[in-house]
Amino acid sequence: MGVFGTLYSLVLRWSAHRRAPWLLGALSFAESSFFPIPPDVMLAPMSMARPGRAMRFATITTLASVLGGMLGYGIGYLALEMVLPVIVDVGYVDAYETARSWFATWGFWVVLVAGFSPIPYKVFTIAGGAMAIAWWPFVLASLIGRGARFYLVAGLLAWGGPRLEPWLRRYIERIGWVTVMLLIMVVGLLSL
Template sequence: MTAVFTPLYDRVLRWSGHPRAPWLLGALSFAESSFFPVPPDVMLAPMSLARPRRALWLATLTTVSSVLGGLLGYAIGVFGLELVLPLIVELGQIEAYEAAREWFAAWGFWVVLVAGFSPIPYKLFTIAAGAMAVPLLPFVLASLLGRGARFYLVASLVAWGGPRLEPWLRRYMERIGWACVVLLAAALVYTRLA
């Protein structure tokens, strides 16, 4: 079987040592919270591995960029929902978007806290928050806490594992990658059936 995730992991690990890698991480974190499908963990983890002493700084950069991107998603929900709703439908994410709206209606502020760990893409929560006029300050605070918890956890665990973790990650990257694909597919099936 051809390896898919290991070469990608190797490439990202090489990029993570580049002097401009933090800029790319910040841009990816910003974009993922409002419109881009790739989570920043794919860069944060290897960068924390390559620079364990800077892992917490990288987690901070990822969190702040993600929250700023979340504000763009919020603005899209407030001002441009009718423009992006057809795209959400076309991408097959309408059920996930509706689930995010239902969660906001039921739990409000607390949804944003857990959204960082949810199988539903975070960008759908940010757009739904804007569309439902969730108060901005609680949205920002919950985003900082929820997203920060996720990114600090990832960066800390990888930095703690350090160089001894790298061979293990590389050896199991295909299994980890395919497990993530299966989990994502299961989450999509669940949101369609729920």
């Protein structure tokens, strides 16, 4: 079993835990402000294993993610000087500068697109706070963007349900490496 197969098995075990919704909420909150792993890694297997609860899981993920985004906004607004060295150390400085530039041009729409896309959302929450963009449009765009993404993931995997699991297990290594390559390309494009 490869790297992604091992991780997939681990996440499947976590998603079956009785406290999995709490872990999902905590992961969603943390990812929106400081943690590097997206909540989709738990949302997807939880939705696939328990299709009847997929929309509940998407709601937990969306609300916790938006709350985490509010924390990210607060970090950018109140403590940017303290976190800027961390942004530099983890290699997000180019993405942060790109986010600032995009905010100056597109504002609300940047948050909405960042909330839906695989671009690190935390970069945009911190940049939004640092630039003091309007609070309520920020929250609304976060709800729409994050909600659209997480309900789409949960809905598709609930629709596929347990019959999708063998296919996913068979192709998880390929999917994982393609995802890594796409993320590298996105980071490369953001740093131009």
